[in-house]
Amino acid sequence: MNALINWLDDRTGLKKLMHEALYENIPGGARWRYVWGSTLMFTFTIQVITGLFLWTAYSPSTTTAWESVYYIQNHMQAGWLVRGLHHFSASAMTVLLALHLMQVVIDGAYKAPREINFWLGLILMQIVLGLSLTGYLLPWDQKGYYATQVSTEIMGATPVVGPQLQQLAQGGPQYGHHTLTRFFAMHAGVLPGALIAFIVLHIAVFRRHGITVPDPDRAPATTFWPDQVLKDGIACLAVLGTVLILTIWHHGAELAAPADPSEAYSAARPEWYFLFLFQFLRFEWVEHQGLAFGAIYLPGALMAILAAMPIIGRWKVGHAFNVVFLFVMMVGIIGLTGLALKNDAADPDFQAAVKQAQDDSVRIEELAERPEGIPLEGAVSLLRADPKAQGPRLFARNCAPCHRYNGHDGTGREVVKIVKQKDGTKARIKENATATDLGNFGSPEWIKSVITDFKGTFAELKNVPDKNDKNAVAESSKHFLEGEMANWSSSHAQHWRVKANEQALTDLVAFLHSQGQRRGAPGISDESPKRGRQIFETSKLPVGEFESNCLDCHSLQPIGEDKLLGEIGTGPTLTSYGGERWLREFLDNPGHEKFYGSNNAMPAFGERLTDKELDLLVRWLAGDFE
Template structure:
């Protein structure tokens, strides 16, 4: 259905709900790719065999027109699912149209139905793909076959003409070849299927966009510095136009002595360049960590939106795009990367699977920057609380990277508490009690995805309130953190320490993100920026619910942890800084031994 609100949805229905719909779409998808390849092979064969020469030049030109129509079908069909990949990749095509001399901007608006992509873009591309271009294809194919039948089969060597009839010998060979191609298409359609990425979202950048693989050579050619210098029109219109002009003139060039050899050499050179540029693009993309991260995120979004569309609520009236926009699992990492990753990390990365980097102004080289606040990858979980109770100083160590004096700021708080109670907490006899404490503290967040042990909860609540363990006792948490176990309410009185009522819940997180300076949190010791004016209500809700785990359960693989990579990068940077300092100290010592300042020249 060619509408910005129904295109993706109709393709999703075909691929996921209709019986054998995914196979049908896969056949359509892979047939178009193989069609382009077979046309290229056919063109090379025609030129090598000299079947383009007079009197067959008209048929050759008709074949070139048919090739352009097939390429146009591929380009227009790429946008029709209205997914992120097709949406952003097709924009490159329309920008190339806009770079045309004289009438470029007007032609671009005509093609896309206005200054921006939208409903009219889809209807025009659909009309071209399903109506105009197929009609032209049938018409020119009829002319092509008519001229072919008129001139007959071209035989490069007249002494080796056909000795058998077309029927049934050649028909059998053609049938076997066609069955082989069909088998390959069916295998791809059944076992791999056609890709359907997340619904198109103009507000969300999509850096993983690439054209179909058979257009990668042009994509890579346009990225050469020399080509970029001359502009998009040079690389995408003038150069391809000249190449197509040479190919179209080949029947005339062949009339000149040595012309056929030139044509064959030109064609082989072009084929090698196309294959080489395609391979280069694939290799460079495989080595580009940012591009690979973008692909992983795109696959994550694609799987997630299909999960959400398959829930009982299904796709809302607003369209499938609203599923991801209102999904904390999708929006949370993006908001974290934008607003939080300058200080915090999430399992070592920026929330979206990438290490946070900065630029060294002296060397103009990027480096992995150190976090200046705690990693929130396991926020309010059992692992989080185990780290807080056993080694709070190390848990909050990233804060010292910003010059924050943890011990001085905390005073006789958690650093002192961990030190005073370490012996009791580490006693093997108290292992079950410590686990019970952690179970109870983790339950405060109300995380719906957390499976809790009822017996541990009851025991943990006793210890948190009274401080009595199997072997020995600890300072009760309620001595400093009043009201543990009650509902959180912003503005309530507390003992001057971070409030643990519903710690890590959506309500607690929203209040903390908006008012970290509140006496219920860090008060005068706070160094975190307030986001009360920086996040909308919807953004705040998405971020808080993601951190609290309050979203529809997902089987999509989350971004892999980067903790080991981050630690290795920080250690490497520290070692390099230490070596630089030693070199500097050595230089100073050499200067002192030489007797002071160097003489002036």
């Protein structure tokens, strides 16, 4: 062994190199305050290792980026672990960078003759932030897509060369395949390469001047190995432990639904360490100065002051100024970050958006796990064609202005209006629905409620004011609330109070439910629907009978039969009631004579939505999805 080492040493000078690397003099002894640089080196090493392995499975294009990350996260051995380590180490690196900078400034390690090394450190900081920014886009999920859009738009606001710069970064006027290939080349090639080059310079210059020791007489001098290495090692272990705990806790890094430029993402936020800048740009007075001021000039000015610290430090109070400046900046950053988090926590719309984003990411996983796999046009097409994902959105846009869905707008948001109060402040108050809640539309409960409590089911209609008299109820609503069906429902309520008629009601409901042929509905030839049909056609109950027959007003063509029961008349047709066919025809034109006819006050959505949208909305309302 010794002979081999000597042989190598003769030819390479290995021993001297190792000696220089390990036996750097540390006057005043090993200290915890010196560990930050080493922890940064360590996190960068984690990034290189995990990054190279992730590279072996990542595929940068708009139809494969999300898909390959999904596959890494959910199907590859230890994929979630490697991805989680990469993600949380990136966060750790930003925190350690701030701590390293603070330690350097507080100890005055930026002063002559170490100015150049300080500047090299600032360049390293920019490269690390660049790595964070480019890495955030690579999964091509909604979160990264919309956050990075903001970054490239800011780039486009750069004076003079902005638009060109933005196009160069994006690889074209819009995001596409080349945005990913370019960001990936930056993230995995150019920036890490530059980082390594600058780290070499940074450490070389650091070694030239040695460590900055505030009090050399504190303890006897020692060497880097093993005393400082032990402290550095323990610090690295603590960093690794934190990163591992976060990774395991979150089961790797988050992956939102695949990027969809046509789908707004109200939960968009930058990675947490850029939140301060995000919050800063939300102040109106900042926006008044122009985007370039808040996003480029001001951060640029702060960086310039940081860069000028070695020069400022030469003055008598320069060092004190630098320390106070950095402290104020840190407090500002922490304060703005806290404000951003606080605002978001208090914003119900944002919380609903986050909830919807989470629902989408759960949903896309269900869709991607189906035996058909992910289609070639990408996972986003699965979500676009999914009633469960699209139905609530279509409902919120088209139905929620009047209807509710279990009290909300379909997507989980409350429907509110902003009103000015007497004291001038604005308040959010709940907007009253003007049409019935469709949360359980077409279910047995719904059908039962229409039969037994018609007025209650459609009670929201009384919120529609008359055109001429604000305090009166609109005529169109009166047609419902004081109409024939409302009267029938209240005059027949006595029948349902008879114990012997309970089963009859259940059967009648089951008959109508079965005709809709929704998922989970009883079969049309089951016993209960068959008995229900008897009641529907004959009006005979075990005790008593209906004074007026269902078919006096309604018509119904039973599934699989040619003959129409009753005639198209005063009440809406009950053919396939509550099912996809009924809903589709109804939405197309509720004013058709077979539905509400001249009593109708609902817009015809056949003219407002495309066939595909109508299909998704109807399938969602009818519960036709897995």
